[in-house]
Amino acid sequence: MTDVxxxxxxxxxxxxxxxxxxxxxxxxxxxxxxxxxxxxxxxxLIWYTLYLILGRDAVASPAGVAGEIRDGLSAGWLAESMLITLRTATMAFALATAAGLWLGFVLGLSRTVRTALRSPILWAQSIPKIVLFPVFLLLMGVGTSTNVAFASLYGAIPLAIVTMTGVAGTPSVLLRLGRSYRLGRWRTFWRVIVPNTLPTLSIGLRYCFSLCFIGVVLAEMFVSLQGAGRELIQAMTLSNLDRIFAIAVALAVVALLVNGAFLFVQRHLERHRPQPERSPL
Structure with missing residues:
Protein backbone atom coordinates (compact mmCIF):
# COMPACT_ATOMS: atom_id res chain seq x y z
CA MET A 1 0.00 0.00 0.00
CA THR A 2 1.16 3.54 -0.68
CA ASP A 3 2.09 5.50 2.42
CA VAL A 4 0.16 8.75 2.19
CA LEU A 45 -40.48 49.60 6.09
CA ILE A 46 -43.21 47.22 4.90
CA TRP A 47 -45.69 48.83 7.29
CA TYR A 48 -44.88 52.34 6.03
CA THR A 49 -45.09 51.18 2.41
CA LEU A 50 -48.54 49.70 3.00
CA TYR A 51 -49.58 52.93 4.69
CA LEU A 52 -48.52 54.94 1.64
CA ILE A 53 -50.26 52.55 -0.77
CA LEU A 54 -53.51 51.80 1.08
CA GLY A 55 -53.95 55.07 2.95
CA ARG A 56 -54.89 55.98 6.50
CA ASP A 57 -58.34 54.40 6.27
CA ALA A 58 -56.81 50.92 5.96
CA VAL A 59 -53.45 51.14 7.74
CA ALA A 60 -52.46 53.37 10.64
CA SER A 61 -49.34 55.47 10.23
CA PRO A 62 -46.25 54.42 12.23
CA ALA A 63 -45.96 57.95 13.62
CA GLY A 64 -49.58 57.94 14.79
CA VAL A 65 -49.18 54.54 16.42
CA ALA A 66 -45.98 55.67 18.15
CA GLY A 67 -47.84 58.70 19.50
CA GLU A 68 -50.71 56.50 20.70
CA ILE A 69 -48.26 54.20 22.50
CA ARG A 70 -46.58 57.20 24.12
CA ASP A 71 -49.92 58.61 25.25
CA GLY A 72 -51.06 55.21 26.51
CA LEU A 73 -47.92 54.74 28.57
CA SER A 74 -48.08 58.24 30.02
CA ALA A 75 -51.78 57.83 30.85
CA GLY A 76 -51.12 54.39 32.33
CA TRP A 77 -53.89 52.43 30.62
CA LEU A 78 -51.59 50.62 28.16
CA ALA A 79 -49.10 49.32 30.73
CA GLU A 80 -51.91 48.38 33.13
CA SER A 81 -53.85 46.42 30.51
CA MET A 82 -50.69 44.61 29.37
CA LEU A 83 -49.80 43.65 32.94
CA ILE A 84 -53.32 42.32 33.54
CA THR A 85 -53.20 40.22 30.37
CA LEU A 86 -49.68 38.98 31.14
CA ARG A 87 -50.66 38.04 34.70
CA THR A 88 -53.72 36.13 33.50
CA ALA A 89 -51.66 34.40 30.81
CA THR A 90 -49.08 33.38 33.42
CA MET A 91 -51.77 31.78 35.58
CA ALA A 92 -53.21 30.00 32.54
CA PHE A 93 -49.73 28.84 31.58
CA ALA A 94 -49.13 27.40 35.05
CA LEU A 95 -52.40 25.46 34.90
CA ALA A 96 -51.75 24.29 31.33
CA THR A 97 -48.22 23.22 32.23
CA ALA A 98 -49.37 21.11 35.17
CA ALA A 99 -52.15 19.44 33.17
CA GLY A 100 -50.21 19.09 29.92
CA LEU A 101 -47.06 17.62 31.47
CA TRP A 102 -49.01 15.17 33.61
CA LEU A 103 -51.11 13.93 30.70
CA GLY A 104 -48.16 13.88 28.32
CA PHE A 105 -45.97 11.82 30.64
CA VAL A 106 -48.79 9.36 31.32
CA LEU A 107 -49.38 8.92 27.59
CA GLY A 108 -45.68 8.68 26.81
CA LEU A 109 -44.83 6.16 29.51
CA SER A 110 -47.78 3.82 28.97
CA ARG A 111 -48.21 2.32 25.52
CA THR A 112 -51.67 1.03 26.45
CA VAL A 113 -52.92 4.46 27.54
CA ARG A 114 -51.27 6.08 24.53
CA THR A 115 -52.97 3.69 22.12
CA ALA A 116 -56.35 4.28 23.74
CA LEU A 117 -56.24 8.08 24.11
CA ARG A 118 -53.97 9.37 21.37
CA SER A 119 -56.69 9.60 18.73
CA PRO A 120 -59.25 11.36 20.99
CA ILE A 121 -56.61 13.88 22.11
CA LEU A 122 -55.56 14.63 18.54
CA TRP A 123 -59.24 15.02 17.67
CA ALA A 124 -59.74 17.42 20.59
CA GLN A 125 -56.76 19.46 19.42
CA SER A 126 -58.39 19.95 16.01
CA ILE A 127 -61.52 21.55 17.54
CA PRO A 128 -61.52 25.39 17.40
CA LYS A 129 -61.29 26.27 21.09
CA ILE A 130 -63.18 29.53 20.68
CA VAL A 131 -66.46 27.63 20.11
CA LEU A 132 -66.12 26.23 23.65
CA PHE A 133 -65.94 29.64 25.31
CA PRO A 134 -69.75 29.88 25.85
CA VAL A 135 -69.53 26.57 27.74
CA PHE A 136 -66.92 28.07 30.08
CA LEU A 137 -69.13 31.13 30.58
CA LEU A 138 -72.13 28.94 31.38
CA LEU A 139 -70.20 26.82 33.89
CA MET A 140 -67.97 29.45 35.51
CA GLY A 141 -69.53 32.83 34.79
CA VAL A 142 -67.68 36.02 33.91
CA GLY A 143 -64.34 36.59 35.59
CA THR A 144 -60.62 36.03 35.57
CA SER A 145 -61.01 32.36 36.51
CA THR A 146 -62.99 31.76 33.31
CA ASN A 147 -60.30 33.42 31.21
CA VAL A 148 -57.60 31.36 32.94
CA ALA A 149 -59.43 28.06 32.44
CA PHE A 150 -60.27 28.81 28.81
CA ALA A 151 -56.74 29.94 27.94
CA SER A 152 -55.17 26.96 29.70
CA LEU A 153 -57.13 24.67 27.37
CA TYR A 154 -55.35 26.34 24.45
CA GLY A 155 -51.94 25.35 25.79
CA ALA A 156 -52.53 22.12 27.73
CA ILE A 157 -53.46 19.82 24.84
CA PRO A 158 -50.56 20.81 22.53
CA LEU A 159 -48.13 20.51 25.45
CA ALA A 160 -49.48 17.05 26.24
CA ILE A 161 -48.99 15.98 22.62
CA VAL A 162 -45.43 17.34 22.50
CA THR A 163 -44.56 15.72 25.84
CA MET A 164 -46.06 12.39 24.76
CA THR A 165 -44.02 12.46 21.55
CA GLY A 166 -40.80 13.29 23.38
CA VAL A 167 -41.21 10.64 26.08
CA ALA A 168 -42.32 7.92 23.67
CA GLY A 169 -39.40 8.78 21.41
CA THR A 170 -36.76 8.04 24.06
CA PRO A 171 -34.16 5.82 22.32
CA SER A 172 -34.41 2.21 23.42
CA VAL A 173 -30.63 2.07 23.80
CA LEU A 174 -30.87 4.57 26.66
CA LEU A 175 -33.55 2.51 28.38
CA ARG A 176 -31.45 -0.64 28.02
CA LEU A 177 -28.48 1.25 29.41
CA GLY A 178 -30.54 2.23 32.44
CA ARG A 179 -31.58 -1.38 32.98
CA SER A 180 -27.96 -2.50 32.69
CA TYR A 181 -27.14 -0.20 35.60
CA ARG A 182 -30.11 -1.67 37.47
CA LEU A 183 -31.93 1.61 37.74
CA GLY A 184 -35.47 1.40 39.05
CA ARG A 185 -38.42 2.91 37.24
CA TRP A 186 -38.28 6.14 39.22
CA ARG A 187 -34.54 6.67 38.69
CA THR A 188 -34.84 5.70 35.03
CA PHE A 189 -37.53 8.34 34.66
CA TRP A 190 -35.47 11.13 36.25
CA ARG A 191 -32.00 10.17 34.98
CA VAL A 192 -32.77 8.87 31.50
CA ILE A 193 -36.20 9.89 30.19
CA VAL A 194 -36.40 13.44 31.56
CA PRO A 195 -32.91 14.54 30.41
CA ASN A 196 -33.54 13.09 26.97
CA THR A 197 -36.92 14.86 26.75
CA LEU A 198 -35.78 18.29 28.03
CA PRO A 199 -35.17 19.89 24.60
CA THR A 200 -38.60 18.77 23.41
CA LEU A 201 -40.23 19.96 26.64
CA SER A 202 -38.62 23.39 26.41
CA ILE A 203 -40.02 23.86 22.92
CA GLY A 204 -43.43 22.63 24.06
CA LEU A 205 -43.49 25.02 27.02
CA ARG A 206 -42.62 27.97 24.81
CA TYR A 207 -45.39 26.99 22.41
CA CYS A 208 -47.75 26.47 25.35
CA PHE A 209 -47.25 29.99 26.71
CA SER A 210 -47.80 31.55 23.29
CA LEU A 211 -51.13 29.73 22.94
CA CYS A 212 -52.18 30.66 26.48
CA PHE A 213 -51.38 34.30 25.74
CA ILE A 214 -53.53 34.20 22.61
CA GLY A 215 -56.33 32.48 24.52
CA VAL A 216 -56.34 35.18 27.21
CA VAL A 217 -56.54 37.99 24.65
CA LEU A 218 -59.44 36.26 22.88
CA ALA A 219 -61.28 35.70 26.16
CA GLU A 220 -60.81 39.35 27.16
CA MET A 221 -62.19 40.46 23.80
CA PHE A 222 -65.42 38.56 24.38
CA VAL A 223 -66.30 39.09 28.03
CA SER A 224 -63.98 41.09 30.26
CA LEU A 225 -63.86 44.42 32.04
CA GLN A 226 -60.09 44.84 31.85
CA GLY A 227 -57.03 43.68 29.96
CA ALA A 228 -55.51 44.23 26.54
CA GLY A 229 -58.27 42.29 24.81
CA ARG A 230 -60.88 44.58 26.34
CA GLU A 231 -58.97 47.69 25.22
CA LEU A 232 -58.63 46.21 21.75
CA ILE A 233 -62.33 45.50 21.31
CA GLN A 234 -63.19 49.00 22.56
CA ALA A 235 -60.81 50.54 20.02
CA MET A 236 -62.37 48.41 17.29
CA THR A 237 -65.84 49.58 18.32
CA LEU A 238 -64.73 53.21 18.09
CA SER A 239 -62.82 52.55 14.82
CA ASN A 240 -59.71 54.05 16.41
CA LEU A 241 -57.13 52.62 14.02
CA ASP A 242 -54.12 54.14 15.78
CA ARG A 243 -55.11 52.59 19.10
CA ILE A 244 -55.84 49.22 17.48
CA PHE A 245 -52.36 49.12 15.98
CA ALA A 246 -50.79 50.43 19.19
CA ILE A 247 -52.32 47.61 21.25
CA ALA A 248 -51.33 45.06 18.60
CA VAL A 249 -47.73 46.31 18.62
CA ALA A 250 -47.63 46.24 22.43
CA LEU A 251 -48.97 42.68 22.48
CA ALA A 252 -46.39 41.63 19.89
CA VAL A 253 -43.55 43.18 21.90
CA VAL A 254 -44.65 41.45 25.12
CA ALA A 255 -45.00 38.12 23.32
CA LEU A 256 -41.56 38.46 21.73
CA LEU A 257 -39.90 39.34 25.04
CA VAL A 258 -41.45 36.37 26.82
CA ASN A 259 -40.66 34.09 23.89
CA GLY A 260 -37.06 35.31 23.95
CA ALA A 261 -36.81 34.51 27.66
CA PHE A 262 -38.09 30.99 27.02
CA LEU A 263 -35.63 30.59 24.16
CA PHE A 264 -32.75 31.66 26.41
CA VAL A 265 -33.77 29.10 29.04
CA GLN A 266 -34.17 26.45 26.35
CA ARG A 267 -30.63 26.97 25.05
CA HIS A 268 -29.26 27.00 28.59
CA LEU A 269 -30.93 23.66 29.33
CA GLU A 270 -29.64 22.15 26.09
CA ARG A 271 -26.08 23.16 26.97
CA HIS A 272 -26.16 22.01 30.59
CA ARG A 273 -28.51 19.02 30.55
CA PRO A 274 -26.98 15.80 31.89
CA GLN A 275 -25.78 13.13 29.46
CA PRO A 276 -27.40 9.83 30.51
CA GLU A 277 -25.51 7.87 27.88
CA ARG A 278 -22.24 8.76 29.63
CA SER A 279 -23.17 8.38 33.26
CA PRO A 280 -26.74 7.46 34.11
CA LEU A 281 -25.78 7.06 37.74
Missing part, protein backbone atom coordinates in the same frame (compact mmCIF):
# COMPACT_ATOMS: atom_id res chain seq x y z
CA UNK A 5 1.33 11.30 4.71
CA UNK A 6 -0.36 14.54 5.61
CA UNK A 7 1.99 17.49 5.14
CA UNK A 8 2.89 19.21 8.40
CA UNK A 9 1.08 22.37 9.34
CA UNK A 10 3.46 25.31 9.38
CA UNK A 11 3.51 28.07 11.97
CA UNK A 12 2.37 30.55 9.32
CA UNK A 13 -0.71 28.47 8.54
CA UNK A 14 -1.51 28.20 12.23
CA UNK A 15 -1.16 31.96 12.65
CA UNK A 16 -3.39 32.62 9.65
CA UNK A 17 -6.06 30.25 10.97
CA UNK A 18 -5.90 31.89 14.39
CA UNK A 19 -6.20 35.38 12.91
CA UNK A 20 -9.13 34.27 10.74
CA UNK A 21 -10.96 32.84 13.75
CA UNK A 22 -10.31 36.06 15.69
CA UNK A 23 -11.64 38.22 12.87
CA UNK A 24 -14.75 36.06 12.52
CA UNK A 25 -15.35 36.25 16.26
CA UNK A 26 -15.09 40.04 16.21
CA UNK A 27 -17.40 40.23 13.21
CA UNK A 28 -19.95 38.08 15.04
CA UNK A 29 -19.73 40.37 18.08
CA UNK A 30 -20.27 43.45 15.93
CA UNK A 31 -22.98 42.00 13.70
CA UNK A 32 -24.83 40.22 16.52
CA UNK A 33 -26.68 43.29 17.88
CA UNK A 34 -27.12 44.66 14.34
CA UNK A 35 -28.93 41.52 13.21
CA UNK A 36 -31.54 42.05 15.91
CA UNK A 37 -32.48 45.35 14.26
CA UNK A 38 -32.84 43.99 10.74
CA UNK A 39 -36.24 42.32 11.14
CA UNK A 40 -37.90 45.29 12.96
CA UNK A 41 -36.48 47.67 10.34
CA UNK A 42 -37.81 45.54 7.47
CA UNK A 43 -41.23 45.21 9.12
CA UNK A 44 -41.36 48.96 9.73
Missing amino acids: RTPPVTEAQTAVASDTATVRGRQAQVLGPARLLVVPAVLL
Whole structure:
Protein backbone atom coordinates (compact mmCIF):
# COMPACT_ATOMS: atom_id res chain seq x y z
CA MET A 1 0.00 0.00 0.00
CA THR A 2 1.16 3.54 -0.68
CA ASP A 3 2.09 5.50 2.42
CA VAL A 4 0.16 8.75 2.19
CA ARG A 5 1.33 11.30 4.71
CA THR A 6 -0.36 14.54 5.61
CA PRO A 7 1.99 17.49 5.14
CA PRO A 8 2.89 19.21 8.40
CA VAL A 9 1.08 22.37 9.34
CA THR A 10 3.46 25.31 9.38
CA GLU A 11 3.51 28.07 11.97
CA ALA A 12 2.37 30.55 9.32
CA GLN A 13 -0.71 28.47 8.54
CA THR A 14 -1.51 28.20 12.23
CA ALA A 15 -1.16 31.96 12.65
CA VAL A 16 -3.39 32.62 9.65
CA ALA A 17 -6.06 30.25 10.97
CA SER A 18 -5.90 31.89 14.39
CA ASP A 19 -6.20 35.38 12.91
CA THR A 20 -9.13 34.27 10.74
CA ALA A 21 -10.96 32.84 13.75
CA THR A 22 -10.31 36.06 15.69
CA VAL A 23 -11.64 38.22 12.87
CA ARG A 24 -14.75 36.06 12.52
CA GLY A 25 -15.35 36.25 16.26
CA ARG A 26 -15.09 40.04 16.21
CA GLN A 27 -17.40 40.23 13.21
CA ALA A 28 -19.95 38.08 15.04
CA GLN A 29 -19.73 40.37 18.08
CA VAL A 30 -20.27 43.45 15.93
CA LEU A 31 -22.98 42.00 13.70
CA GLY A 32 -24.83 40.22 16.52
CA PRO A 33 -26.68 43.29 17.88
CA ALA A 34 -27.12 44.66 14.34
CA ARG A 35 -28.93 41.52 13.21
CA LEU A 36 -31.54 42.05 15.91
CA LEU A 37 -32.48 45.35 14.26
CA VAL A 38 -32.84 43.99 10.74
CA VAL A 39 -36.24 42.32 11.14
CA PRO A 40 -37.90 45.29 12.96
CA ALA A 41 -36.48 47.67 10.34
CA VAL A 42 -37.81 45.54 7.47
CA LEU A 43 -41.23 45.21 9.12
CA LEU A 44 -41.36 48.96 9.73
CA LEU A 45 -40.48 49.60 6.09
CA ILE A 46 -43.21 47.22 4.90
CA TRP A 47 -45.69 48.83 7.29
CA TYR A 48 -44.88 52.34 6.03
CA THR A 49 -45.09 51.18 2.41
CA LEU A 50 -48.54 49.70 3.00
CA TYR A 51 -49.58 52.93 4.69
CA LEU A 52 -48.52 54.94 1.64
CA ILE A 53 -50.26 52.55 -0.77
CA LEU A 54 -53.51 51.80 1.08
CA GLY A 55 -53.95 55.07 2.95
CA ARG A 56 -54.89 55.98 6.50
CA ASP A 57 -58.34 54.40 6.27
CA ALA A 58 -56.81 50.92 5.96
CA VAL A 59 -53.45 51.14 7.74
CA ALA A 60 -52.46 53.37 10.64
CA SER A 61 -49.34 55.47 10.23
CA PRO A 62 -46.25 54.42 12.23
CA ALA A 63 -45.96 57.95 13.62
CA GLY A 64 -49.58 57.94 14.79
CA VAL A 65 -49.18 54.54 16.42
CA ALA A 66 -45.98 55.67 18.15
CA GLY A 67 -47.84 58.70 19.50
CA GLU A 68 -50.71 56.50 20.70
CA ILE A 69 -48.26 54.20 22.50
CA ARG A 70 -46.58 57.20 24.12
CA ASP A 71 -49.92 58.61 25.25
CA GLY A 72 -51.06 55.21 26.51
CA LEU A 73 -47.92 54.74 28.57
CA SER A 74 -48.08 58.24 30.02
CA ALA A 75 -51.78 57.83 30.85
CA GLY A 76 -51.12 54.39 32.33
CA TRP A 77 -53.89 52.43 30.62
CA LEU A 78 -51.59 50.62 28.16
CA ALA A 79 -49.10 49.32 30.73
CA GLU A 80 -51.91 48.38 33.13
CA SER A 81 -53.85 46.42 30.51
CA MET A 82 -50.69 44.61 29.37
CA LEU A 83 -49.80 43.65 32.94
CA ILE A 84 -53.32 42.32 33.54
CA THR A 85 -53.20 40.22 30.37
CA LEU A 86 -49.68 38.98 31.14
CA ARG A 87 -50.66 38.04 34.70
CA THR A 88 -53.72 36.13 33.50
CA ALA A 89 -51.66 34.40 30.81
CA THR A 90 -49.08 33.38 33.42
CA MET A 91 -51.77 31.78 35.58
CA ALA A 92 -53.21 30.00 32.54
CA PHE A 93 -49.73 28.84 31.58
CA ALA A 94 -49.13 27.40 35.05
CA LEU A 95 -52.40 25.46 34.90
CA ALA A 96 -51.75 24.29 31.33
CA THR A 97 -48.22 23.22 32.23
CA ALA A 98 -49.37 21.11 35.17
CA ALA A 99 -52.15 19.44 33.17
CA GLY A 100 -50.21 19.09 29.92
CA LEU A 101 -47.06 17.62 31.47
CA TRP A 102 -49.01 15.17 33.61
CA LEU A 103 -51.11 13.93 30.70
CA GLY A 104 -48.16 13.88 28.32
CA PHE A 105 -45.97 11.82 30.64
CA VAL A 106 -48.79 9.36 31.32
CA LEU A 107 -49.38 8.92 27.59
CA GLY A 108 -45.68 8.68 26.81
CA LEU A 109 -44.83 6.16 29.51
CA SER A 110 -47.78 3.82 28.97
CA ARG A 111 -48.21 2.32 25.52
CA THR A 112 -51.67 1.03 26.45
CA VAL A 113 -52.92 4.46 27.54
CA ARG A 114 -51.27 6.08 24.53
CA THR A 115 -52.97 3.69 22.12
CA ALA A 116 -56.35 4.28 23.74
CA LEU A 117 -56.24 8.08 24.11
CA ARG A 118 -53.97 9.37 21.37
CA SER A 119 -56.69 9.60 18.73
CA PRO A 120 -59.25 11.36 20.99
CA ILE A 121 -56.61 13.88 22.11
CA LEU A 122 -55.56 14.63 18.54
CA TRP A 123 -59.24 15.02 17.67
CA ALA A 124 -59.74 17.42 20.59
CA GLN A 125 -56.76 19.46 19.42
CA SER A 126 -58.39 19.95 16.01
CA ILE A 127 -61.52 21.55 17.54
CA PRO A 128 -61.52 25.39 17.40
CA LYS A 129 -61.29 26.27 21.09
CA ILE A 130 -63.18 29.53 20.68
CA VAL A 131 -66.46 27.63 20.11
CA LEU A 132 -66.12 26.23 23.65
CA PHE A 133 -65.94 29.64 25.31
CA PRO A 134 -69.75 29.88 25.85
CA VAL A 135 -69.53 26.57 27.74
CA PHE A 136 -66.92 28.07 30.08
CA LEU A 137 -69.13 31.13 30.58
CA LEU A 138 -72.13 28.94 31.38
CA LEU A 139 -70.20 26.82 33.89
CA MET A 140 -67.97 29.45 35.51
CA GLY A 141 -69.53 32.83 34.79
CA VAL A 142 -67.68 36.02 33.91
CA GLY A 143 -64.34 36.59 35.59
CA THR A 144 -60.62 36.03 35.57
CA SER A 145 -61.01 32.36 36.51
CA THR A 146 -62.99 31.76 33.31
CA ASN A 147 -60.30 33.42 31.21
CA VAL A 148 -57.60 31.36 32.94
CA ALA A 149 -59.43 28.06 32.44
CA PHE A 150 -60.27 28.81 28.81
CA ALA A 151 -56.74 29.94 27.94
CA SER A 152 -55.17 26.96 29.70
CA LEU A 153 -57.13 24.67 27.37
CA TYR A 154 -55.35 26.34 24.45
CA GLY A 155 -51.94 25.35 25.79
CA ALA A 156 -52.53 22.12 27.73
CA ILE A 157 -53.46 19.82 24.84
CA PRO A 158 -50.56 20.81 22.53
CA LEU A 159 -48.13 20.51 25.45
CA ALA A 160 -49.48 17.05 26.24
CA ILE A 161 -48.99 15.98 22.62
CA VAL A 162 -45.43 17.34 22.50
CA THR A 163 -44.56 15.72 25.84
CA MET A 164 -46.06 12.39 24.76
CA THR A 165 -44.02 12.46 21.55
CA GLY A 166 -40.80 13.29 23.38
CA VAL A 167 -41.21 10.64 26.08
CA ALA A 168 -42.32 7.92 23.67
CA GLY A 169 -39.40 8.78 21.41
CA THR A 170 -36.76 8.04 24.06
CA PRO A 171 -34.16 5.82 22.32
CA SER A 172 -34.41 2.21 23.42
CA VAL A 173 -30.63 2.07 23.80
CA LEU A 174 -30.87 4.57 26.66
CA LEU A 175 -33.55 2.51 28.38
CA ARG A 176 -31.45 -0.64 28.02
CA LEU A 177 -28.48 1.25 29.41
CA GLY A 178 -30.54 2.23 32.44
CA ARG A 179 -31.58 -1.38 32.98
CA SER A 180 -27.96 -2.50 32.69
CA TYR A 181 -27.14 -0.20 35.60
CA ARG A 182 -30.11 -1.67 37.47
CA LEU A 183 -31.93 1.61 37.74
CA GLY A 184 -35.47 1.40 39.05
CA ARG A 185 -38.42 2.91 37.24
CA TRP A 186 -38.28 6.14 39.22
CA ARG A 187 -34.54 6.67 38.69
CA THR A 188 -34.84 5.70 35.03
CA PHE A 189 -37.53 8.34 34.66
CA TRP A 190 -35.47 11.13 36.25
CA ARG A 191 -32.00 10.17 34.98
CA VAL A 192 -32.77 8.87 31.50
CA ILE A 193 -36.20 9.89 30.19
CA VAL A 194 -36.40 13.44 31.56
CA PRO A 195 -32.91 14.54 30.41
CA ASN A 196 -33.54 13.09 26.97
CA THR A 197 -36.92 14.86 26.75
CA LEU A 198 -35.78 18.29 28.03
CA PRO A 199 -35.17 19.89 24.60
CA THR A 200 -38.60 18.77 23.41
CA LEU A 201 -40.23 19.96 26.64
CA SER A 202 -38.62 23.39 26.41
CA ILE A 203 -40.02 23.86 22.92
CA GLY A 204 -43.43 22.63 24.06
CA LEU A 205 -43.49 25.02 27.02
CA ARG A 206 -42.62 27.97 24.81
CA TYR A 207 -45.39 26.99 22.41
CA CYS A 208 -47.75 26.47 25.35
CA PHE A 209 -47.25 29.99 26.71
CA SER A 210 -47.80 31.55 23.29
CA LEU A 211 -51.13 29.73 22.94
CA CYS A 212 -52.18 30.66 26.48
CA PHE A 213 -51.38 34.30 25.74
CA ILE A 214 -53.53 34.20 22.61
CA GLY A 215 -56.33 32.48 24.52
CA VAL A 216 -56.34 35.18 27.21
CA VAL A 217 -56.54 37.99 24.65
CA LEU A 218 -59.44 36.26 22.88
CA ALA A 219 -61.28 35.70 26.16
CA GLU A 220 -60.81 39.35 27.16
CA MET A 221 -62.19 40.46 23.80
CA PHE A 222 -65.42 38.56 24.38
CA VAL A 223 -66.30 39.09 28.03
CA SER A 224 -63.98 41.09 30.26
CA LEU A 225 -63.86 44.42 32.04
CA GLN A 226 -60.09 44.84 31.85
CA GLY A 227 -57.03 43.68 29.96
CA ALA A 228 -55.51 44.23 26.54
CA GLY A 229 -58.27 42.29 24.81
CA ARG A 230 -60.88 44.58 26.34
CA GLU A 231 -58.97 47.69 25.22
CA LEU A 232 -58.63 46.21 21.75
CA ILE A 233 -62.33 45.50 21.31
CA GLN A 234 -63.19 49.00 22.56
CA ALA A 235 -60.81 50.54 20.02
CA MET A 236 -62.37 48.41 17.29
CA THR A 237 -65.84 49.58 18.32
CA LEU A 238 -64.73 53.21 18.09
CA SER A 239 -62.82 52.55 14.82
CA ASN A 240 -59.71 54.05 16.41
CA LEU A 241 -57.13 52.62 14.02
CA ASP A 242 -54.12 54.14 15.78
CA ARG A 243 -55.11 52.59 19.10
CA ILE A 244 -55.84 49.22 17.48
CA PHE A 245 -52.36 49.12 15.98
CA ALA A 246 -50.79 50.43 19.19
CA ILE A 247 -52.32 47.61 21.25
CA ALA A 248 -51.33 45.06 18.60
CA VAL A 249 -47.73 46.31 18.62
CA ALA A 250 -47.63 46.24 22.43
CA LEU A 251 -48.97 42.68 22.48
CA ALA A 252 -46.39 41.63 19.89
CA VAL A 253 -43.55 43.18 21.90
CA VAL A 254 -44.65 41.45 25.12
CA ALA A 255 -45.00 38.12 23.32
CA LEU A 256 -41.56 38.46 21.73
CA LEU A 257 -39.90 39.34 25.04
CA VAL A 258 -41.45 36.37 26.82
CA ASN A 259 -40.66 34.09 23.89
CA GLY A 260 -37.06 35.31 23.95
CA ALA A 261 -36.81 34.51 27.66
CA PHE A 262 -38.09 30.99 27.02
CA LEU A 263 -35.63 30.59 24.16
CA PHE A 264 -32.75 31.66 26.41
CA VAL A 265 -33.77 29.10 29.04
CA GLN A 266 -34.17 26.45 26.35
CA ARG A 267 -30.63 26.97 25.05
CA HIS A 268 -29.26 27.00 28.59
CA LEU A 269 -30.93 23.66 29.33
CA GLU A 270 -29.64 22.15 26.09
CA ARG A 271 -26.08 23.16 26.97
CA HIS A 272 -26.16 22.01 30.59
CA ARG A 273 -28.51 19.02 30.55
CA PRO A 274 -26.98 15.80 31.89
CA GLN A 275 -25.78 13.13 29.46
CA PRO A 276 -27.40 9.83 30.51
CA GLU A 277 -25.51 7.87 27.88
CA ARG A 278 -22.24 8.76 29.63
CA SER A 279 -23.17 8.38 33.26
CA PRO A 280 -26.74 7.46 34.11
CA LEU A 281 -25.78 7.06 37.74
